[in-house]
Amino acid sequence: MRRIKDKNGGFFWACSDPDCHSFLPDADGKPGAPREKAVPSEFPCPVCGKPLYRKEKDGAPYWACFNREGHANGENVFLPDDNGKPGKPKQRAPRIVTEFVCPDCGKPLLLKNGTSKTGKAWERFDCSGFPTCKSSFWGGNGKPNFDKRAKTSR
Numbered sequence: 001m002r003r004i005k006d007k008n009g010g011f012f013w014a015c016s017d018p019d020c021h022s023f024l025p026d027a028d029g030k031p032g033a034p035r036e037k038a039v040p041s042e043f044p045c046p047v048c049g050k051p052l053y054r055k056e057k058d059g060a061p062y063w064a065c066f067n068r069e070g071h072a073n074g075e076n077v078f079l080p081d082d083n084g085k086p087g088k089p090k091q092r093a094p095r096i097v098t099e100f101v102c103p104d105c106g107k108p109l110l111l112k113n114g115t116s117k118t119g120k121a122w123e124r125f126d127c128s129g130f131p132t133c134k135s136s137f138w139g140g141n142g143k144p145n146f147d148k149r150a151k152t153s154r
Ligand SMILES: [Zn+2]
Pocket: 045, 046, 047, 048, 049, 050, 065, 066, 067, 070, 071, 077
C-alpha cells in the first residue's frame, strides 16, 4: 500500500497495483480499517420493497432506501426510527391558501398548522412567494400575527 496525500491535506492508502482500486483510510500513518459498509436490514422499504438501511445522524438512528429508480417521485426514502424499527414517514402538513397577504411582497399567505412535540397546536403563515420571499409569521385562530416573524427553512 502507498500513502497518498488527498486534496484536503489528509492522507489515504492505495494499493500499489494501479489496477487494484483498493483504498483504506489513514490511521496515524498506517492503513486503517476499511469503512464499514452499510448492511441492508430485514425491514422492507414501504415504497419499493427493497431492504431499508439503518443509518445514524448525530447518534440518532433513522432508516433510508436509496433505490431512487424504484420510487415514484425519484427521491430517496427516509423514515424515522421507532424503537429500533422503521417508523411511519412524516406527514407534511397541508397548506391552505388564506385571504391574508404578505406585507413584504403582497402575495397570499399559506396557512400551515401542526402540533409541537410538547403537544401545543401552532399556526404559521408562510408567504406563497417562497423562495423569492422568505417571509413567515406565527399566528393563531386562523389569523397571522405580523409582529411575530417565524424563522423557517422551507
Ligand atoms: Zn425504496
